[in-house]
Amino acid sequence: xxDVKKLRENPAxxxxxxxxxxxxxxxxxxxxxxxxxxKDALKKRNVLNHERNVLSREVSSLIKRGTDASQxxxxxxxLKNEIAQVEDSLRRLEIKREEAASAIPNLxxxxxxxxxxDENNKLVRYYGTARVFSEDIAYFKKNSGGSNDYDMLGKxxxxxxxxxxxxxxxxxxxxxxxxxxxxxxxxxRLLKLELxxxxxxxxxxxxxxxxxxxxxFMINRRSLEGxxxxxxxxDAIYKVENEDLYLIATxxxxxxxxxxDEILNEDELPIRVGGLSPCFRKEAGSHGKDTKGIFxxxxxxxxxxxxxxxxxxxxxFLEEILANxxxxxxxxxxxxxxxxxxxxxLSVLNAKxxxxxxxxxxxxxxxxxxxxSNNTDFQGRSLSIRWRSSDGNKIxxxxxxxxxxxxxxxxxxxxxxxLEDGSGFRIPKALWPYxxxxxxxxxxxx
RNA sequence: GCGGGGAUGGCCCAGUGGUACGGCGGUAGCCUGCUAAGCUAUUACUCUUCGAGUACGAGGGUUCGAAUCCCUCUCCCCGCGCCA
Numbered sequence: 001x002x003d004v005k006k007l008r009e010n011p012a013x014x015x016x017x018x019x020x021x022x023x024x025x026x027x028x029x030x031x032x033x034x035x036x037x038x039k040d041a042l043k044k045r046n047v048l049n050h051e052r053n054v055l056s057r058e059v060s061s062l063i064k065r066g067t068d069a070s071q072x073x074x075x076x077x078x079l080k081n082e083i084a085q086v087e088d089s090l091r092r093l094e095i096k097r098e099e100a101a102s103a104i105p106n107l108x109x110x111x112x113x114x115x116x117x118d119e120n121n122k123l124v125r126y127y128g129t130a131r132v133f134s135e136d137i138a139y140f141k142k143n144s145g146g147s148n149d150y151d152m153l154g155k156x157x158x159x160x161x162x163x164x165x166x167x168x169x170x171x172x173x174x175x176x177x178x179x180x181x182x183x184x185x186x187x188x189r190l191l192k193l194e195l196x197x198x199x200x201x202x203x204x205x206x207x208x209x210x211x212x213x214x215x216x217f218m219i220n221r222r223s224l225e226g227x228x229x230x231x232x233x234x235d236a237i238y239k240v241e242n243e244d245l246y247l248i249a250t251x252x253x254x255x256x257x258x259x260x261d262e263i264l265n266e267d268e269l270p271i272r273v274g275g276l277s278p279c280f281r282k283e284a285g286s287h288g289k290d291t292k293g294i295f296x297x298x299x300x301x302x303x304x305x306x307x308x309x310x311x312x313x314x315x316x317f318l319e320e321i322l323a324n325x326x327x328x329x330x331x332x333x334x335x336x337x338x339x340x341x342x343x344x345x346l347s348v349l350n351a352k353x354x355x356x357x358x359x360x361x362x363x364x365x366x367x368x369x370x371x372x373s374n375n376t377d378f379q380g381r382s383l384s385i386r387w388r389s390s391d392g393n394k395i396x397x398x399x400x401x402x403x404x405x406x407x408x409x410x411x412x413x414x415x416x417x418x419l420e421d422g423s424g425f426r427i428p429k430a431l432w433p434y435x436x437x438x439x440x441x442x443x444x445x446x
Numbered sequence: 447g448c449g450g451g452g453a454u455g456g457c458c459c460a461g462u463g464g465u466a467c468g469g470c471g472g473u474a475g476c477c478u479g480c481u482a483a484g485c486u487a488u489u490a491c492u493c494u495u496c497g498a499g500u501a502c503g504a505g506g507g508u509u510c511g512a513a514u515c516c517c518u519c520u521c522c523c524c525g526c527g528c529c530a
Contacts, residue, residue, distance in 0.1 A: 039494090043498095046493075049498085050499070052510085052511090053499090055511095057464085058510095059464090060510085061464095069510075076511090079510095080510085244520095262456095265472095388473095393456095
């Protein structure tokens with residue numbers, strides 16, 4: 001949630017931020033209106049409560065002296081009715097005001113490109129040597145900032161779907177039978193590759209000062225609402241029936257809410273947390289996109305970076321977690337580009353977001369592998385996570401970034417490391433110690 | 447799942463119907479010949495500063511008045527049961 005006090009004092013930047021993101025300004029007007037109504041009702045309630053307290057104290061002293069208090073008592077009874085009514089409307093206003101407030105997006109960083117649509121994201125840099133099918137070269141050049149770091153392919157590599165089928169690594173049909181589309185059985189060496197990726201990423205973060213955790217895979221409504229936005233809530237989140245529990249869509253949510261309602265000491269910050277968890281996503285609203293294979297699925301493992309820090313440090317940390325994520329894909333030797341995501345595509349939480357998009361030779365496209373966001377104090381305020389400073393408690397800033405999302409990274413490996421004859425794919429060298437094998441192919445022995 | 451005990455401000459803790467005691471720690475000031483002690487104020491949240499209101503795990507109820515009595519729920523501790 002945004003800082004309501006700041007908004008009241010100086011609404012101009014909030015109007016501007018709303019407009020740049022493509023929201024109507026009336027989001028803010030609506031809030032301010034409700035806020036005023038709420039304040040009036042609150043004032044009214046306080047005055048009445050005060051009256052009641054004063055009278056109640058009188059009753060107390062009268063009774064102590066043994067005097068009759070029945071006159072005052074009847075007055076108080078009337079007051080109680082009035083208070084009940086005011087409280088009722090106050091409660092309703094409170095809920096509406098809260099809803100209106102949480103719809104107001106975070107203030108944007110000045111470097112965020114101002115526009116709508118993924119195609120308007122601003123290229124930050126390209127890294128690697130991509131394998132590009134001849135027909136995709138124009139697209140590749142256009143989207144890599146005119147890079148010449150590529151090797152041309154005479155034919156298009158197999159899609160990961162075809163390759164998996166050929167190698168018997170994924171059973172989509174039976175998963176569909178028992179759970180539906182976008183589910184899968186991962187098999188044999190592909191499962192071992194997944195475990196290898198997880199272990200590699202966990203070690204990577206552990207070596208860089210992250211405390212690694214496995215969070216609860218389900219969290220309650222308050223924690224989820226505090227850590228995410230309504231759009232994610234509606235499009236991604238599975239609810240557990242008859243329980244106040246929701247399956248997590250990313251370990252960002254339990255990690256962010258892990259410190260909810262706490263007040264940290266200054267010397268505890270910054271806190272770097274690396275989370276490993278399955279991620280459960282409904283993928284509502286993505287019908288027809290990436291329907292085959294394991295590119296877009298209802299569950300996958302993800303190793304996530306999360307940082308709690310002071311306001312002054314958060315922009316440096318955004319660069320740090322982005323650099324970490326980039327290093328991972330450099331080590332895995334997967335060509336990628338970094339984009340600065342434009343205002344119209346950010347969630348209400350994000351002040352700024354970078355995506356790392358890997359090159360997928362079979363698709364002939366850059367596709368998202370990583371999102372690295374600075375949510376400044378937006379998430380911290382919703383979750384009431386503060387730190388003690390010499391001039392009062394301050395809201396912590398929070399940031400998060402993917403390290404590795406397993407399924408997509410495996411697809412990237414299958415496409416970028418594919419053998420020329422389409423009989424399999426090699427494993428990135430950095431993973432060999434984790435997999436114990438160097439390739440997955442038709443002629444595998446085990 | 448059963449039985450017992452708990453949850454009070456950053457931390458510790460008192461308080462069984464009359465409006466939350468005290469300590470520690472933090473901050474500010476005073477004093478002090480000094481890495482100390484003492485004194486004073488302040489140290490949850492909200493509203494407009496005074497001031498007022500709210501807050502004793504959460505939500506209801508009884509009452510003029512609830513941390514305190516009643517009901518429901520959550521979490522923690524101990525024991526029993528069950529279980530990977």
